[in-house]
Amino acid sequence: MTRFALALIAAALLAGCSKTDPDSPGAQRQAIFKDMLRTSEALGGMIRGRSSYDAASFQAGALKLKALASAPWSHFPEFDASGPSSAGAADFHAAAQKLESAATQLAAQTGTGVTMADVRPHFAAVEESCTACHKQFRPE
Ligand code: HEC
Numbered sequence: 770m771t772r773f774a775l776a777l778i779a780a781a782l783l784a785g786c787s788k789t790d791p792d793s794p795g796a797q798r799q800a801i802f803k804d805m806l807r808t809s810e811a812l813g814g815m816i817r818g819r820s821s822y823d824a825a826s827f828q829a830g831a832l833k834l835k836a837l838a839s840a841p842w843s844h845f846p847e848f849d850a851s852g853p854s855s856a857g858a859a860d861f862h863a864a865a866q867k868l869e870s871a872a873t874q875l876a877a878q879t880g881t882g883v884t885m886a887d888v889r890p891h892f893a894a895v896e897e898s899c900t901a902c903h904k905q906f907r908p909e
Pocket of ligand 1: 806861899906
């Protein structure tokens with residue numbers, strides 16, 4: 770019986786997925802966030818010693834993260850000035866701006882000869898901006 774219930778739930782979840790329109794705002798922003806997560810995890814891996822720090826690949830990742838940092842926000846119609854969450858729109862866009870400037874600063878601090886100690890605080894600021902916005906705006 771439990772197995773059957775699980776199978777039903779799995780089927781329902783799959784059906785839900787296949788119905789998601791890849792052009793919908795939800796699908797587009799999720800694809801960008803996934804890319805953002807992959808990119809920041811690669812940088813975090815170097816910072817935390819899971820992979821070896823290399824100034825050139827760190828810079829490449831930081832530049833990608835900077836480019837991605839401005840990408841999700843136009844896919845949040847609910848936070849448009851006229852959207853249903855317009856009351857929170859200013860806070861949301863301020864949180865987005867924090868990430869954008871943290872990612873810009875991080876990218877600016879990377880390059881040949883830049884040590885891990887140099888980039889670490891800038892990367893921490895990026896991660897803090899992710900967490901701060903998620904705490905306030907990401908639905909559980
Ligand atoms: C300005 C707000 C904001 C910032 C900054 C932000 N996020 Fe998010 N993030 C969200 C919201 C809101 C969602 C939920 C999106 C949804 O439900 O479609 C989300 C969802 C996600 C998801 C889940 C995507 C999925 O498949 O459902 C990941 C992964 C993610 N964010 C990673 C990051 C990373 C990494 C950073 C920082 C580099 C970051 N986010 C910065 C608001 C933000």
